[in-house]
Amino acid sequence: MRPPKGGTPNNHKNMRNPLSLKLGALTLDVPFFQASLSGYSDYAMRRLARCFGCPFALADMMLAKSAAHPGVLDMPCFRPGEDEHPVGAQILGKTPATMARAAAALAAVGYDLIDLNFACPAPKVLRKGRGGALLDDPDTVIDILKAVRDAVTCPVLMKLRLGANRKPECLDRFWQIVTRAVEQNVDALVIHGRTLSEKYRGKADWDILAEVKWRFPHATIVGSGDIFDPSATVELLKRTGLDGFVVARGAVGNPWIFRELRCVWEGRPVPPPPDLAEQRAVMLDHLDWTLQGYPELLGVGHFRKFAVGYARHHPKRKQVLLTLLKAKTRAEVEAAIDAWYK
Numbered sequence: 001m002r003p004p005k006g007g008t009p010n011n012h013k014n015m016r017n018p019l020s021l022k023l024g025a026l027t028l029d030v031p032f033f034q035a036s037l038s039g040y041s042d043y044a045m046r047r048l049a050r051c052f053g054c055p056f057a058l059a060d061m062m063l064a065k066s067a068a069h070p071g072v073l074d075m076p077c078f079r080p081g082e083d084e085h086p087v088g089a090q091i092l093g094k095t096p097a098t099m100a101r102a103a104a105a106l107a108a109v110g111y112d113l114i115d116l117n118f119a120c121p122a123p124k125v126l127r128k129g130r131g132g133a134l135l136d137d138p139d140t141v142i143d144i145l146k147a148v149r150d151a152v153t154c155p156v157l158m159k160l161r162l163g164a165n166r167k168p169e170c171l172d173r174f175w176q177i178v179t180r181a182v183e184q185n186v187d188a189l190v191i192h193g194r195t196l197s198e199k200y201r202g203k204a205d206w207d208i209l210a211e212v213k214w215r216f217p218h219a220t221i222v223g224s225g226d227i228f229d230p231s232a233t234v235e236l237l238k239r240t241g242l243d244g245f246v247v248a249r250g251a252v253g254n255p256w257i258f259r260e261l262r263c264v265w266e267g268r269p270v271p272p273p274p275d276l277a278e279q280r281a282v283m284l285d286h287l288d289w290t291l292q293g294y295p296e297l298l299g300v301g302h303f304r305k306f307a308v309g310y311a312r313h314h315p316k317r318k319q320v321l322l323t324l325l326k327a328k329t330r331a332e333v334e335a336a337i338d339a340w341y342k
């Protein structure tokens with residue numbers, strides 16, 4: 001079964017409607033949010049996204065076993081910031097009872113939504129039968145969904161890929177998971193339009209995502225994959241009829257993407273790209289907020305992961321990047337930023 005060519009065009013009667021994307025009881029005023037990005041989507045990244053108009057963000061993926069362990073969630077880095085609601089937690093695991101305990105613990109420390117990761121393609125995750133490995137095991141996926149739903153009252157989402165690979169039996173299991181999750185009234189499915197074996201190669205397959213929405217028009221289907229260009233993304237959303245999309249790599253060192261997306265979505269003129277003064281201010285805030293959560297050397301190392309994205313906005317990209325990558329302390333990063341952005 002395929003949808004009409006180009007997907008089910010969504011007239012987006014709700015375009016510019018202030019209530020745009022429903023994730024169970026949580027309603028966002030625009031149809032997008034920040035994805036979970038392991039190693040990136042910490043408090044600093046989420047706070048910046050929010051400053052630029054992102055209505056909701058997912059925190060870094062957490063191992064359910066850790067989240068369920070007494071005391072772990074007492075650590076500030078695993079708790080949501082008071083100023084960042086609504087914010088969601090994402091958990092990774094293969095045992096329904098542990099996933100349920102983790103979800104309950106995360107909801108108890110203030111997360112507003114739980115996302116279940118059945119999409120991670122990292123070999124060390126797959127070897128342990130977690131993340132994307134469960135795409136081959138629809139029964140366990142649904143058992144986890146049911147156990148987590150019973151354990152929390154907040155919305156529960158599932159993050160999927162299209163299957164382990166493109167073999168018919170893998171796609172068949174993907175459809176089984178989607179069908180059964182929708183029957184269980186999952187609050188939304190967030191689907192990355194690639195298989196595990198495709199990792200991040202090639203283009204994400206939004207035609208299959210359109211087919212999911214076409215087959216399950218009453219379910220909330222959120223797409224993921226290659227969200228870099230705001231105008232093209234809003235067009236893609238209209239063409240495919242999906243309910244929304246998540247921004248992932250496109251937001252690394254580029255929180256401005258949320259401002260641009262909001263403008264395009266709301267039909268307002270897109271502001272010019274950030275000037276050097278704005279870039280400087282944002283980078284300094286990012287560094288500062290990062291260092292509130294990590295010791296200096298670790299925090300600077302973490303901040304440097306965003307350097308490629310930030311440097312891309314500067315006319316002397318290569319030189320800026322080299323200087324930023326060499327900086328090892330807070331003072332060195334600040335000096336590098338001052339040297340290039342003043």
Ligand SMILES: Cc1cc2nc3c(=O)[nH]c(=O)nc-3n(C[C@H](O)[C@H](O)[C@H](O)COP(=O)(O)O)c2cc1C
Pocket residue numbers: 035036037038039060061090117119120159192224225226227228246247248249250
């Ligand atoms: C470095 C990196 C880390 C990621 N970590 C997670 C994660 O922890 N949980 C998750 O659901 N997806 C994760 N993803 C996948 C993204 O959320 C997203 O689905 C994928 O990057 C496709 O979107 P994009 O092409 O717009 O980046 C990660 C992707 C990258 C590149």
